[in-house]
Amino acid sequence: MPVNDQLLSLACGLFLLCAVGVLWRRELTALIGLLTLQGAALAGIAVLLALDDPHPEALAVAVAVGVLKAGVLPWLLRRILARVPAARETAPLVNVAASLLAAAAMTLLAYAAARPLVDLAPAATARAAPVGLAVVLIGFFLAATRRRAVSQIVGLLLVDNGIAAVAFLATGGVPLVVELGVSADLLLAVLVLQVLTTRLQAAFGDTDLDDLRELRDR
C-alpha cells in the first residue's frame, strides 16, 4: 500500500475516532478539543486528496476547510463556553455506554449502506467514504440525545464534518464556490446559535434546551 493511502486511512481513522470520542466524553471543553482535532483530520484528508491531484483550487478548499473547522469554529465555541458556566453534559437522554454501542451500530449501518457506493469505484478513497456517513449519523444522534446547547451545536458540526468528508472522499473534492457557500452558511449558523445560547442563559440561567417548551408572542 502506498504511503499516501496509509496516511489517508490514518486520517479517516482519526476522523471517526474523534466522533466516537465526542460521545464518550462529558466535559464540554473536551468535546471542543475533539472537534478541533476532527477538523484537523478533515483538513488532512482534503490536503492528501489535493496532493494526489495537484490543483490550486483543491488546495485552496483544503486550506479554507482547515482554517474554518480547526480554527474559527472551535474558537467561537470556546467563546460561548466562556460565557456559559455549564462545564459538563450532566444528564444525556441516552446514557454514555448505550450511546457508544449505538455509535458502533451506526458505524456498521453506514458501512452496510455505503456498499453500493463503494462498489462504483473501489479505490482507497471511496472505500473510506462510509466513515463520513458514520460521522453524519453519530452527529445526528448527538444532537438528538444531548441537552446542553453547546453539545447540540457540536452535534450539528459533526453532521457537517461528515457531509464534507463524504463529499471529499466520494467525489474527490467540491468546487470552491460550493465550499465557500457551505462554510459561510455554517459560520452563520454557529453565530446564531451563539446568540441563542447566550439569550437562553440570560432567560433561564441554564442552557438546557428542554426548557424551551412553549412559544410566546409578545
Next chain:
Amino acid sequence: MAAYAVAAGQAVLVAALAPWLLGWMRAVRARLEGRAGGRFGQPWRDLRKQLRKEPITPADAGVFFVAAPPVLMATSLLIAGAAPYVSTRGPLSGVADLVVVVGLLLLGTVALALAGLDTGTAFGGMGASREMTIAALVEPTLLLAVFALSTRVGSTDLAAIVAAGAADPARVISPVGALAAAALAVAVLAESGRLPVDNPSTHLELTMVHEAMVLEYAGRDLALVEWAAAMRLSILLGLLATLFLPWGVATSLHPAALAGATALFAVKVFALGGLLAAGEVFLAKVRLFRVPELLAGSFVLGLLAVLTASVLA
C-alpha cells in the same frame, strides 16, 4: 520435544517473573509518590510466607472454594506456556489460538467468582457479582481487538499473528494496530484489576472487586490465588507486548535466539509494567457504574479496529 521444553520454560519464566513485576510496579509507584516503598522481592517473600502456612477452609464452603485456587493457577500456567511469548514455535500451535486463551482466562475468572459465592459471605458475593459484570464486558473487547489483528493474517492463532508482525513491522504500526492496541490496553487494565477499574492496593469494602472474592482464603490457598493473579497481570501485559511490539520473538528453536527473546520479553513486560504504574499515579478509581462506559468505549474501539482492518486497509 524441544517445543515442549520451551513451553514449560515459558510457564516457569512467567511464574517466576510475575511477583517481581508486582514488586517493580509497586516500587515505581512508591517512588513517584515520594515514598520509600517496599523492596522488589517483597511479593515473593509474602508468597513464601503464605505457602508455609496451612490453608483454612470455612465451615460452610463447598467444592468450588477448594477447587478455585488450583484451577486459577492451572489456567494461568497453561496460558503462560501456550502463548507465543518467547517463541512462536510452541507445541500447541493450531490449538492454542486466541479463542482458547480468552476462554482459559475466563475459566479462571469464573472459578474465582464461584469461590467467592461459595462461602456465602456478603463480600464474596458482592465481589463476584462485580467481577462477572466486568468480565462480561471485557471478554468481547479482548476477542475483538485480537480479531482485528487476525483478519490480516488470516488466522486466529496467536503465534501466526506474532510471527507475521515480527516479519513485517509496517503491519503493526497502522490505524488498525493503534485502535486495537488502545482497545486491548483498556481491556487488560480491567481484566487484571488495575486502576481505574479496581484498586489493587485497597481493602476498603465498598471499592473492592478482586480482594472481596479472596477475603476468605488463607495460607497456601491465598498464596496460590495471589500468585495466579500476579501471573495473569504478566500474561496480559505479555500479550500486549508480544502482539504490538513483536520484535525479538524467536521464530526458531535456536538456543541463542531463545535466550535473546527471553531477555527481551522480560524487558518489554517490565517496561510496560513501569509505564502502567507511572500512569496509575495520575488516575483515580472510577465509580463502579462508570466502568461500563469505559469498557463500552474500548469495545467500540475494538469494533472500529475490526471494521478498519476489513474495509480500509
